[in-house]
Every structure is written in C-alpha cells, then in structure tokens.
Amino acid sequence: MKTIRNILVAASIAAAAATQPAAAQDKSLYQRLGGYDAIAAVTDEFIGRLATDEQEKRFFIGFSADSKARIRQHIVDFLCKAAGGPCVYIGRDMKTAHAGSAISKADWDRSVKILIEVLGKFKVPDKEQHELFAMLVPLEKDIVEK
Secondary structure (H helix, E strand, O other), rough: HHHHHHHHHHHHHHHHHHHOOHHHHOHHHHHHHOOOHHHHHHHHHHHHHHHHOOOHHHHHHOOHHHHHHHHHHHHHHHHHHHHHOOOOOOOOOOHHOOOOOOOOOHHHHHHHHHHHHHHHHOOOOOHHHHHHHHHHHHHHHHHHHH
C-alpha cells in the first residue's frame, strides 16, 4: 500500500513544515480537534470499524466488555495526551502493549485507511489530520511485528 505510506509521509512533512497564524498557534491540537468528546467520538467510531472489519476483527476476539472498555479508554487518553490535552495516559508503551499480537504491515495499513475514513466522516481538517498522523506514524515501528 504505497499510497497510504505516501499519504503518511506527506502528512508528516506537511505537519512539520506548516506555518500557522498566531491565533491558531495558541491552540493545541487537542483543542483544534474539538477536545475530549471529539477524540472519544472518533475513537469509538474507529474501534467500531476495526472490530467489524474482516481483516482486523480478529484483534478484538476474546476480550470481555471490561477489557474492551479499558482498551478504548487507553486509546482516548493516549490521543488526548499526545495532542496536548489534559489527559494522563497510564497504559503501557506501544511495543509492550502490542507484543505478540502479530500485527502485520498490512494490518497497520488497513487501520490507517480506516482512521483516514473516520477522520473524514468527522470532517477533521487536513491540517489537523496531518498533525495527528505525524504523531502516529512513528508508532508503526513499535506496533508492527516484522
């Protein structure tokens, strides 16, 4: 999926090179994404799509409702904290959290595609999407098992 990789690389470069007006610079990515409730809504949609996707649903089999709720909360807290919000992430590092899950490059690419679709559904502006992916792209090395 070279196209997804190209999108992610372009997003990382664009986010790093972007210049913003002074008013926008004062707002964190967390604020520009819409805060906690918006991040939670995107997370719920993203997890829902992953859990029903033919390629990705295997990662959600065998978890109790409590475990699924904990995973969801970790994702919300991680994104909130990474975007400059007031949350505290108490989950494990990405390498430890995903060890043994056998997440392939194809799985990573599929999840990125789903996230792009979800962000589009919620009308997240391109600039914020690029900044979000600039935070997420480096995690691939810790999540995908070679």
